[in-house]
Amino acid sequence: MVLDLFVIGLMIALNPLPIMAFVLVVSAPGGVWKGLAFILAWLGCLVVVIALVLLVTGGQPPPPRSPPSTAGLAVRLVIGIGLVAYAEHRRRRRPAADAARTSGESPSGSAEEPSALTRMDRTSAWSAAGLGVLLQPWGMVAAAAATVLQADLSHGATYLALIGFCLLATSTLLAMELYMVFAQERAARALTGMRAWLSDHKDPAIVLGCLVLGVWLAARSLYELTR
Incomplete structure (x- = not known):
């Protein structure tokens, strides 16, 4: 269970879309507080899902x-x-997206950037x-929930594994939030550049992450079902 949760948590942490x-959230006015609201909601979802499984x-x-x-x-x-199928679907869709981008859109999506920033300026902490x-x-979170079925709370190490999973899955967001808290101007420039690269x-990145996790889950599950 621990190794499975580690792999799932790592793939969640590296998912580029939430990053x-x-x-955008932390770059907006009042971004530190909005970022904190985002993280608390994100972390709360993980805790609620795990708690529901343990309750069952x-x-x-x-x-x-x-x-x-x-x-x-x-x-x-x-x-x-499903993750492997989604990775293949996304991979097949890339040529069409690349063609559309080169025909009239900026590669980094810069045309949409001012509009996105303007919308984020108007959002509240609740929206974040x-x-x-x-x-x-949620697909990865569902995989984590199915893995938590194996959790045995009679062992103290299980609590550490569950806490570690939640922190690992949130680690990228926490790192960016702390960077903004302690070095706001420098962090804003670095994070904006990172977002353009992403x-x-x-x-x-999405194709690779879904493929790696999908193959891992399928292989591990087949092994457990057939041994």
């Missing part, structure tokens, strides 16, 4: 080969296959919190 949105299981993993255990592995297998919920990579490279 790009968070940069009572903090005790289902016996091996039991229907709940098999169902959890089957769910992880389906999610893994809503973004933290909407931009959660805008050009987000599709390969």
Whole structure:
């Protein structure tokens, strides 16, 4: 369970779409507070999902080969296959997107940048919190929930693993928030540059992340189901 949660948490932390949105949030007026609202909502979603799973299981993993255990592995297998299929769909869509970009759009999406910044200037902390919920990579979170079915709360290490997963999945956002707190002007320039880079490279990053996690989940689930 611990290794699976580590891989899932890492893929969530490196997902470029929430990172790009968070940069816009913290770059807006009052961005530090809006960023904090985003992080709290993001982290709250992870905690609620884990708590609901533990509430259902009572903090005790289902016996091996039991229907709940098999169902959890089957769910992880389906999610893994779905992530691989999504990665392939996104990869096939890239040529058309690249053609559209070269025919009339700026590669870095700079035409949309002022409009996005203007909209973000008008958002409140509550709106930023809503973004933290909407931009959660829910497929990956569902995989984490299926993995948490195996959690055994009678061991103290389980608590550390669950806390570590939540912190790892939020680590990129926390790092950017702290950077803005302690070096706001320098952080704003660096994060804006990073967002421009991600805008050009987000599709390969999403494809790679979904493919890696999908293959991992599918392989692990098949192994557990067939051993």
